Amino acid sequence: MENTAQRRWTTRVGDWFEERFNVRRPLEAFLKKPVPKHAIRWYFCLGGLTFTLFIIQGITGILLSLYYKPTPEDAYDSILFIMNNVRFGWLIRGIHSWSATLMIAMCLAHMLRVYITGAYKRPRELNWVAGVVLLLLTLAFGFTGYLLPWDQKALWGSTVGSEILGVVPLVGEALLGLLRGGPDITGLTMTRFYGIHMLVLPVLTFIFLGAHFIIIRRQGISGPL
Numbered sequence: 439m440e441n442t443a444q445r446r447w448t449t450r451v452g453d454w455f456e457e458r459f460n461v462r463r464p465l466e467a468f469l470k471k472p473v474p475k476h477a478i479r480w481y482f483c484l485g486g487l488t489f490t491l492f493i494i495q496g497i498t499g500i501l502l503s504l505y506y507k508p509t510p511e512d513a514y515d516s517i518l519f520i521m522n523n524v525r526f527g528w529l530i531r532g533i534h535s536w537s538a539t540l541m542i543a544m545c546l547a548h549m550l551r552v553y554i555t556g557a558y559k560r561p562r563e564l565n566w567v568a569g570v571v572l573l574l575l576t577l578a579f580g581f582t583g584y585l586l587p588w589d590q591k592a593l594w595g596s597t598v599g600s601e602i603l604g605v606v607p608l609v610g611e612a613l614l615g616l617l618r619g620g621p622d623i624t625g626l627t628m629t630r631f632y633g634i635h636m637l638v639l640p641v642l643t644f645i646f647l648g649a650h651f652i653i654i655r656r657q658g659i660s661g662p663l
C-alpha cells in the first residue's frame with residue numbers, strides 16, 4: 439500500500455519534470471543499456487568498486503573538513519579532537535584512511551583486469567590514457583592527504599616523498615620548491631597540499647571520470663575474449 443503511494447508520488451514528480459523538460463526519452467536511451475552477459479563477472483566490477491570508494495572518500499572527506507583545521511598550530515590538535523570528542527569522528531577518519539588505501543589497490547586491480555583482458559587495445563587507447571591520469575590523481579590524493587595530520591609520520595613521509603621530485607634532472611629543485619612552497623616542509627606546504635587535496639584533485643578527478651565514463655558508454659564494454 440505504502441509502496442504504491444510512494445510510486446505514485448515519484449511518478450508525479452517525474453511527470454512534473456517531464457512536462458517541463460521532456461528528458462525521459464533521451465535519459466532512458468542514455469541510461470538503459472543492458473550489460474552484456476560476458477561482463478557479468480566479478481572482475482568487471484573493479485572499476486565500479488574504485489568509483490564507489492571515491493564517493494566514500496568524498497563523503498567522509500567533507501565530514502572531516504567540518505572539524506579539521508589546516509594550520510601547523512591547529513592541525514594535529516584538530517585531529518585529536520576528531521578522534522576523541524567528535525561523535526563517530528574516529529570512525530569517519532578510519533573509513534577515510536582505509537578507503538584511501540583500498541581505492542589505490544582497487545584502481546591497480548582494475549588496471550590489471552583491463553590489461554589482462556586486452557581492453558586497452560584499439561579503440562580504447564584513449565580510455566587507457568584517461569585511466570592512467572586517474573591513477574596518478576588517486577596517488578596524488580594519498581600523497582597530499584598524508585601530510586595533513588601534521589604528526590611526525592606525516593612530516594617525514596612528505597619530506598621523503600617530495601624529495602623524489604627533487605632528483606628530476608635540471609628542473610628538480612625548482613619543482614621541489616614549487617611543491618613545498620620553499621626549500622623545506624612548512625606551513626606553506628600544508629596550505630598548498632590542503633588546497634590541492636580539497637579542490638584541485640577533486641575537480642580534475644571529476645573531469646577525467648566524466649571522460650572515462652562517457653567513453654565507456656559510447657564504446658561499450660570490451661569483449662567477449
Ligand code: HEM
Pocket residue numbers: 481482483484485486488489492545548549552557558562565566567568569570572573576647650654658659660661
Ligand atoms: C579512479 C579510478 C578509476 C575508476 C573509478 C574507473 C572506473 C571504470 C569503470 C566503472 C569501468 C567500467 C568497466 C569496469 O568496471 O571494469 C572502467 C573501464 C575501463 N577503465 Fe577504468 N577506472 C579507473 C581507473 C582506470 C585505470 C588506472 C585504467 C588504466 C590505466 C583504466 C582503464 C579503463 C579502460 C581501458 C576501460 C574499458 C574497459 C573495457 O571496455 O573492458 N581505468 N573504468
